Amino acid sequence: MRTMAGGLGRRGLMAGAAAIAALGASGAAAEHPVRTRAKIVIVGAGAAGLAAASRLAQRLDGAEITLLDRRREHLYQPGFTLVAAGLKAPGYTVSATRDYVPRGATLIEEAAAEIDPVGRSVTTESGRRVPYDFLIVATGLALDYAAIEGMDVNRIGRDGLGSVYAGPEQAAATWRAMSDFADRGGTALFLRPATEMKCAGAPLKYAFITDDVLRRRGNRGRAELVYNAHNRALFSVPIVAEKVRMLYQERGIRVNHDHVLRAIDPGRRIATFRTPGGDVEQRYDFINVVPPMRAPQVVRNSPLPWQSGPFAADGWAEVDRHTLRHVRFPEVFCVGDVAGVPKGKTAASVKWQVPVAVDHLIATIQGRQSSERYNGYTSCPLITRIGRAMLVEFDYNDNLVPSFPGVIAPLEELWITWIMKEVGLKPTYLAMLRGRA
Amino acid sequence: MKELDLATLVAVFEEMLGWTLWPIVAACAVATLAFLYVVLRDRGVVAGRMLRAELLGVLGGVAAVAVMFVVTNSSPADLGGPIDWLLVVGIFAAGLVGTVIASYAAMGLFARAPERAGAALRERALGA
Numbered sequence: 001m002r003t004m005a006g007g008l009g010r011r012g013l014m015a016g017a018a019a020i021a022a023l024g025a026s027g028a029a030a031e032h033p034v035r036t037r038a039k040i041v042i043v044g045a046g047a048a049g050l051a052a053a054s055r056l057a058q059r060l061d062g063a064e065i066t067l068l069d070r071r072r073e074h075l076y077q078p079g080f081t082l083v084a085a086g087l088k089a090p091g092y093t094v095s096a097t098r099d100y101v102p103r104g105a106t107l108i109e110e111a112a113a114e115i116d117p118v119g120r121s122v123t124t125e126s127g128r129r130v131p132y133d134f135l136i137v138a139t140g141l142a143l144d145y146a147a148i149e150g151m152d153v154n155r156i157g158r159d160g161l162g163s164v165y166a167g168p169e170q171a172a173a174t175w176r177a178m179s180d181f182a183d184r185g186g187t188a189l190f191l192r193p194a195t196e197m198k199c200a201g202a203p204l205k206y207a208f209i210t211d212d213v214l215r216r217r218g219n220r221g222r223a224e225l226v227y228n229a230h231n232r233a234l235f236s237v238p239i240v241a242e243k244v245r246m247l248y249q250e251r252g253i254r255v256n257h258d259h260v261l262r263a264i265d266p267g268r269r270i271a272t273f274r275t276p277g278g279d280v281e282q283r284y285d286f287i288n289v290v291p292p293m294r295a296p297q298v299v300r301n302s303p304l305p306w307q308s309g310p311f312a313a314d315g316w317a318e319v320d321r322h323t324l325r326h327v328r329f330p331e332v333f334c335v336g337d338v339a340g341v342p343k344g345k346t347a348a349s350v351k352w353q354v355p356v357a358v359d360h361l362i363a364t365i366q367g368r369q370s371s372e373r374y375n376g377y378t379s380c381p382l383i384t385r386i387g388r389a390m391l392v393e394f395d396y397n398d399n400l401v402p403s404f405p406g407v408i409a410p411l412e413e414l415w416i417t418w419i420m421k422e423v424g425l426k427p428t429y430l431a432m433l434r435g436r437a
Numbered sequence: 438m439k440e441l442d443l444a445t446l447v448a449v450f451e452e453m454l455g456w457t458l459w460p461i462v463a464a465c466a467v468a469t470l471a472f473l474y475v476v477l478r479d480r481g482v483v484a485g486r487m488l489r490a491e492l493l494g495v496l497g498g499v500a501a502v503a504v505m506f507v508v509t510n511s512s513p514a515d516l517g518g519p520i521d522w523l524l525v526v527g528i529f530a531a532g533l534v535g536t537v538i539a540s541y542a543a544m545g546l547f548a549r550a551p552e553r554a555g556a557a558l559r560e561r562a563l564g565a
């Protein structure tokens with residue numbers, strides 16, 4: 001770090017001073033704050049909720065901004081993968097929600113029990129009614145482990161049962177189970193659910209990481225790795241799917257298609273997959289369970305979900321894909337994982353969605369039209385081994401939208417991309433929570 | 438990443454380094470100012486001292502690259518393309534330049550006065 005800063009030298013300092021000036025001069029903060037007495041309620045103080053609160057607090061003067069979330073810890077979820085790779089302790093992903101609540105916003109440490117977009121109010125679990133003029137729904141999604149017959153979250157870390165998604169401690173327990181497996185060899189199963197999911201690259205990454213750990217321990221020859229894809233493709237973006245197919249072939253990771261995990265017997269280490277030809281049982285020594293994901297119950301029980309189409313069954317919120325504004329309740333915006341849009345569901349998407357939704361909300365207060373649009377930007381740096389990753393950034397049209405065209409090639413296994421994921425992503429994410437990135 | 442402007446970059450570095458960011462920036466500024474001071478005071482660069490600083494600089498560059506590999510749990514085997522090599526060169530250069538400036542300034546500041554004058558005079562004589 002010293003040397004890094006050493007390189008900054010005098011020019012770096014001048015740049016720093018310029019940057020501080022720029023913060024005041026050109027940032028959204030310095031545009032004249034919009035005066036309003038609007039009551040804005042944000043349900044969910046995760047990545048999207050906190051980022052939205054920070055942006056609103058910067059751009060509004062006099063608004064009543066209320067965040068609702070029972071969880072006191074803030075979880076930096078992209079770090080779960082690094083915890084499950086044995087590179088970080090669980091604490092790396094945990095901080096306090098309160099530390100990111102901007103001045104001028106209030107956090108109520110309760111879950112929302114009911115959302116009533118007709119009466120424009122939210123009721124908390126203790127029965128407190130919180131009325132709003134504008135509502136931002138940022139509840140993230142619910143992991144539906146119960147939908148997998150026999151699955152027991154408490155057993156993660158034992159008998160070869162892993163699940164990176166379940167939480168920081170479970171990610172660490174998954175590492176212990178995987179590391180055990182890497183010492184002994186056997187069969188490892190990887191999979192993804194048939195539902196929409198956050199960071200669709202995460203299950204793929206974990207197969208790559210397991211392959212790498214086995215090789216480092218000289219045990220790759222004693223292990224078979226199997227990835228069970230839920231449909232015909234390894235990834236929803238064709239060019240990415242092809243690249244992963246090639247890499248899996250190169251690494252000797254076998255792929256099954258149309259396999260969806262239906263049940264698991266953790267004692268006997270047998271996983272049952274639903275396939276077009278009927279149920280198939282697979283024995284395993286290690287498995288990374290990725291559960292089905294749905295909108296949280298409070299959203300599913302509200303009038304907000306899609307009424308028909310592919311997003312209806314799991315209750316994703318029916319928003320315009322370019323503005324994140326609810327199609328039936330114009331004073332409601334749904335951002336982050338809960339939004340029923342074809343791409344998204346990464347923290348990187350949140351970074352692009354929040355400024356768009358916030359600008360449309362403020363435009364409504366001001367009686368103007370906003371021209372901001374979210375193009376579906378989604379990014380999931382795909383770790384292909386410890387020390388290398390590929391940039392995977394795309395939009396609604398399955399086009400690659402590289403952030404550094406001509407400099408950092410997408411879909412290429414690079415060290416620089418690994419550094420971005422391991423060193424750069426967390427501070428960028430935290431700066432986003434504070435409305436500064 | 439949407440707008441990668443300077444303000445964003447500062448925000449990201451603040452999150453990465455926490456309270457240590459500005460002390461580090463200040464230390465760099467002090468080293469640079471001290472370097473300039475020493476050069477102005479001696480009316481030029483003292484070759485012998487610069488050579489020693491440059492030798493230390495090479496070590497600083499190597500150390501910078503090594504530290505980067507250690508903190509990122511990676512190794513030279515992970516370099517995958519030209520951009521990776523460029524990054525290594527950049528990190529090496531940053532380590533080198535930083536160490537040269539800091540060590541030259543330190544040696545200049547702590548050099549005894551007669552030695553200082555002598556060195557500068559010899560230089561000028563040699564140069565003439």
Ligand SMILES: Cc1cc2nc3c(=O)[nH]c(=O)nc-3n(C[C@H](O)[C@H](O)[C@H](O)COP(=O)(O)OP(=O)(O)OC[C@H]3O[C@@H](n4cnc5c(N)ncnc54)[C@H](O)[C@@H]3O)c2cc1C
Binds near residue numbers: 045047076078
């Ligand atoms: C293993 C893993 C790896 C990932 N890797 C990456 C990656 O590499 N890059 C990337 O960009 N993204 C990644 N992600 C995805 C990223 O973490 C999420 O997309 C992002 O956190 C979504 O933000 P959100 O605000 O919608 O949801 P969250 O951050 O999950 O926050 C939702 C919040 O809502 C709260 N909440 C829920 N219900 C209620 C209620 N009824 N009332 C009040 N509050 C409620 C929750 O307590 C929570 O605090 C990864 C995720 C996982 C799990």
